[in-house]
Every structure is written in structure tokens, then in C-alpha cells.
Amino acid sequence: KQWYQRRVRGLCESKVDYDPWPLFDRLNCDRILVSAALSTSKRFLRSGIGTKLVLRSEELAKEKGCKATMLVTTGMYSERLFKKLGYTAEQEVYYSDLKDDNGNVYLNETDVLKKFTKFVKVFNE
Helix, strand or coil, X not given: CHHHHHHHHHHHHHHCCCCCHHHHHHXXXXXXXXXXXXXXXXXXXCCCHHHHHHHHHHHHHHHCCCCEEEEEECCHHHHHHHHHCCCEEEEEEEHHHCXXXXXXXXXXXXXXXXXXXXXXXXXXX
């Protein structure tokens, strides 16, 4: 199981450009918040807690001198949240495109999980 998880993570990272270093040059800055994960329990869906968590992380990033933030979403609800908050989708990789050497798909799509989307938001000064 661990081998499979490492393989899927490596494959995803090779397909989704999750390297923040080019963003430093593109934005001519020296600090960027790279978010790794944001999750809430299903019982808190549509309660606004996700929005509050994102906005608070943005506040902290700005206080620390970050010029932008970068993250990858995996579900349609998180994608919708980040679009609503002004993030720009820069890349999409569909689960169906992540296959092993035999052509088998690594991740099965569901109603809400179909792709990885890389988002970037540049903070206003």
C-alpha cells in the first residue's frame, strides 16, 4: 500500500506542476505560501468554515510578507471555494490521465473527485 501511495504521489507531482520556484521569478518576489492541505468534516460542508480557514491563512501569509499563494485541489467543492475567493486555475490534470505502464488508471473518478487543479492567487498590495 505504501509503495502504491508513493507511486501515485510521484506520478501526480510529475503531472501537476507543483514546483513553486518558477512562481518566485514570475512574480519577482521572495515569499509565497504553498498550501498542502485543507480539509473539513462533511458535517461542516457549506457552513463557511472552509472559507474562514482560507481567508485566515491568507491574512497570515500577507503578515509574513508573502506576495502570493499556490495550492492544488482535488475536488469540485474545494475548486469552487478557491475560484470564489479569487484564485486562478493554472493547470488541470484529470485522474483518467494518470495511468500505470499497463494503461490502468491509478485513481478512480467519483461524482466530486475527477481532477487535480493547480491554483495561484496574487495578493493585492
